[in-house]
Amino acid sequence: MTPPPSTPAAAQGPNGFWAQASAEPDRVVLVTPEGEEWTAARLHADVNRLVHGLRAAGLERGDVFAVVLPNGVEFFTAYLAASQAGLYLVPVNHHLVGPEIAWIVSDSGAKVLIAHERFAAAATDAADEAGLPASHRYAVGAVGAFDGFRPYAELLDGQSDAPPADRTLGWVMNYTSGTTGRPRGIRRPLPGKLPEETYLGGFLGIFGIRPFDGNVHLVCSPLYHTAVLQFAGASLHIGHPLVLMDKWTPAEMLRLIDAHGATHTHMVPTQFHRLLALPQEVKDAYDVTSMRHAIHGAAPCPDHVKRAMIEWWGSCVEEYYAASEGGGAFATAEDWLKKPGTVGKAWPISELAVFDDDGNRLPPGELGTVYMKMSTGGFSYHKDEGKTRKNRIGDFFTVGDLGLMDEEGYLFLRDRKIDMIISGGVNIYPAEIESALLTHPAVADAAAFGIPNGDWGEEVKAVIEAAEGHEPGEVLAADILAHCEQQLAGFKRPRTVDFIETMPRDPNGKLYKRRLRDPYWEGHERAV
Numbered sequence: 001m002t003p004p005p006s007t008p009a010a011a012q013g014p015n016g017f018w019a020q021a022s023a024e025p026d027r028v029v030l031v032t033p034e035g036e037e038w039t040a041a042r043l044h045a046d047v048n049r050l051v052h053g054l055r056a057a058g059l060e061r062g063d064v065f066a067v068v069l070p071n072g073v074e075f076f077t078a079y080l081a082a083s084q085a086g087l088y089l090v091p092v093n094h095h096l097v098g099p100e101i102a103w104i105v106s107d108s109g110a111k112v113l114i115a116h117e118r119f120a121a122a123a124t125d126a127a128d129e130a131g132l133p134a135s136h137r138y139a140v141g142a143v144g145a146f147d148g149f150r151p152y153a154e155l156l157d158g159q160s161d162a163p164p165a166d167r168t169l170g171w172v173m174n175y176t177s178g179t180t181g182r183p184r185g186i187r188r189p190l191p192g193k194l195p196e197e198t199y200l201g202g203f204l205g206i207f208g209i210r211p212f213d214g215n216v217h218l219v220c221s222p223l224y225h226t227a228v229l230q231f232a233g234a235s236l237h238i239g240h241p242l243v244l245m246d247k248w249t250p251a252e253m254l255r256l257i258d259a260h261g262a263t264h265t266h267m268v269p270t271q272f273h274r275l276l277a278l279p280q281e282v283k284d285a286y287d288v289t290s291m292r293h294a295i296h297g298a299a300p301c302p303d304h305v306k307r308a309m310i311e312w313w314g315s316c317v318e319e320y321y322a323a324s325e326g327g328g329a330f331a332t333a334e335d336w337l338k339k340p341g342t343v344g345k346a347w348p349i350s351e352l353a354v355f356d357d358d359g360n361r362l363p364p365g366e367l368g369t370v371y372m373k374m375s376t377g378g379f380s381y382h383k384d385e386g387k388t389r390k391n392r393i394g395d396f397f398t399v400g401d402l403g404l405m406d407e408e409g410y411l412f413l414r415d416r417k418i419d420m421i422i423s424g425g426v427n428i429y430p431a432e433i434e435s436a437l438l439t440h441p442a443v444a445d446a447a448a449f450g451i452p453n454g455d456w457g458e459e460v461k462a463v464i465e466a467a468e469g470h471e472p473g474e475v476l477a478a479d480i481l482a483h484c485e486q487q488l489a490g491f492k493r494p495r496t497v498d499f500i501e502t503m504p505r506d507p508n509g510k511l512y513k514r515r516l517r518d519p520y521w522e523g524h525e526r527a528v
Contacts, residue, residue: 016200016237017080018044018163029236031260032073033246043076045161050081052159057136059111061086061168062190066110068092068101068119068126071244074140074152075223078114079172079233084195086168090175090185091224094118095506098125104175105130107383108185114152117141124148169195172233173382174226174324185382186226186324201238203230206330206347207293207318209264211238215292218262220245220253220271222506226324227297231266240264250275254286264293264316268509269301270445272309273438277467283312291316299509300413302435303340310337319343321411323399326350326374329411342410349375351396352411354404359393362404367414370403371396402429419513421450423458428492430513436487437462437494440480442470445503448494449513451520462494463516465503472499 017040020027025041032038054065065087069075075091082089090108092101098121105113105126113132115123117139124147127137139149169191175183191198201211209215217235219242221228232242243260245253248271256262275283294313297320309317315333321343322328329352331344346352353361354368362368373396381387391398402420403413414420414429421428430448437446445465450458464480466472477497484493504512 016196018084019196020239027241029241030073030076031241031243033071033244036073038073043073043080046073046077046156047080047084048161048163049156049159050077051085051164053155054081054085054087054112055164056159057112057155059085059087061166061170062088064088064090064108064110064173065112065114066090066092066105066108068094068113068115068123069140069223070094070116070118071219071223071246072116072140074114074116075229076232076236076242079223079229082170082172083200083233084167085164085170086166086190086192087170088173088187089170090173091229092175093224093506094122094222096122098122099129101126102129103182104185105132107182108173108175112136112138114138114140114155115149117143117146120146120149167194169193169198172226172229174229176324176381184384184387186379187382188377188379201234203234204238206349207264207295207320209235209238209293212240214261215240215263216243216260216290217241218243218245218253218256218260218265220248220265220267221509225298225506227322228266231295235264250278251282254278254283254288257288257291258286261290263290264295265291267294267296268298269296269305270299270505270509272296272301272305273445276305276308276312277444288313293318295320297322299511300431300435302438304435304439306336307340321413323372325379325397325399326372328372331410335410339406339410339412341412343413344411345409346411351375352405352409353396355393355396355398364405364407367402367404369398370401370411370413371398373397419449421448421458421460423450423453423456423460423491426491428460433460433462433484433488433492433494436484437464437480439487440483442467442476443480444468445505447503447511447513447516449517451517452524460492460494461520462497463503464497464499465501466499 021040021044027040028037029040029043030038067078078089090110092104101122113127134148137149138152138155139145140152144151171188173185173187175185217240219232223229236242243256294316295318310333317333319331320328328347328350329344331342335344351373353371355361355371356368401413403411405411419430433448434446437443443464444467447463448460451461453459480497504515
């Protein structure tokens with residue numbers, strides 16, 4: 001997701017967390033997963049202490065520090081500290097293992113690593129491999145520290161809670177998921193401005209979300225994900241209290257919406273699917289009518305799932321298309337019902353285009369690679385100018401998605417280029433197959449991809465996570481294949497079905513399809 005546009009603060013009310021903390025120090029701005037309430041003054045004081053602590057550790061403007069943290073107050077302390085000290089914050093996916101974390105720490109040039117005790121083993125391995133000195137490793141958690149890490153409290157203890165000198169805006173440097181090769185950091189130049197000189201909540205205006213206005217933002221996915229932190233951070237800066245979830249469950253999400261009157265949140269289709277699977281008496285037990293914007297993205301949403309959520313939650317179910325690099329498109333529920341399957345029209349601060357493989361811009365209705373262009377500034381892949389140049393046509397960039405635009409400018413995605421199946425020279429899009437599979441009552445989650453076929457090049461394989469109460473096996477596989485005969489043309493149907501206990505998704509709903517597909521391709525060369 002791109003940083004928000006620079007909008008004059010004067011017309012928007014108190015601009016940014018810091019101004020609001022001074023104006024309303026006793027206002028509750030954050031509720032932790034344990035239910036503890038944090039006031040603006042308390043959070044502001046810890047943010048200032050952390051800035052002073054990082055500077056005492058030798059960090060200067062433009063330097064980097066990394067965090068391996070669950071959703072909690074320390075994550076926002078780090079985010080706000082970087083934002084006012086001219087630092088880059090690198091949030092690390094805490095599901096990664098030691099060598100993967102070490103790559104990000106080393107590649108980013110992080111000078112300090114803050115990690116939670118829950119991830120001690122991987123963080124220790126990463127810090128050791130990255131060669132990070134013990135004096136620059138800090139542990140968050142009840143135990144205070146773990147091997148090779150100093151207690152996080154030592155980074156704050158004895159530091160002033162007064163605002164630091166030389167305040168200047170910093171950024172988050174997210175690392176892409178690395179579906180091919182190593183992940184790369186999305187680095188944007190620091191603007192050299194005071195934090196208050198950029199309207200840090202402007203991004204949410206794209207979705208019609210207003211400052212203050214009784215809004216409460218529910219954080220229901222991990223904050224290391226680009227969009228989740230972008231939505232939550234922007235909400236905080238425009239006066240919306242944050243309610244944090246750590247480990248998401250559908251019933252707990254409904255309870256928190258009801259208890260806190262949550263008005264907006266960022267979701268993924270997997271969460272929709274699991275909410276819809278709740279018993280009706282659980283759904284009926286909670287009031288979700290406070291929701292104004294249940295905005296989803298990050299993965300394709302099957303039509304029947306989207307329609308069912310709109311029927312339940314109403315017009316608050318909205319969709320966007322974007323990437324860590326930028327965006328994007330936005331579709332209201334009304335847009336989607338008018339044009340089922342669309343991910344919307346271009347944001348006011350972006351432009352969309354579809355190009356063929358030769359770099360020619362395609363007219364409406366023709367399928368090609370989707371490109372985006374932002375009006376709010378560019379980016380580069382950290383230490384990878386080759387990748388930076390490779391995925392560009394002029395000022396447009398792509399993350400490899402396939403799609404088309406209609407005459408009115410609505411974008412329809414087909415799939416990621418790397419996931420497309422080519423069987424007998426015919427292009428097959430897994431998202432369509434997965435959508436059909438998910439209409440079967442015994443399917444909790446599904447993935448479709450191409451595997452080697454001597455005659456056709458590739459054939460369609462389905463991997464299924466069975467729903468609770470359904471036994472994986474030959475009988476269920478046959479029933480699922482018969483179901484596909486009623487849903488899909490012959491060339492799109494899976495030829496075989498395998499079962500998996502748990503689909504390899506991250507908590508944001510992103511499917512690690514490569515982990516499923518690669519074993520079938522050992523000893524073969526993929527055509528795509």
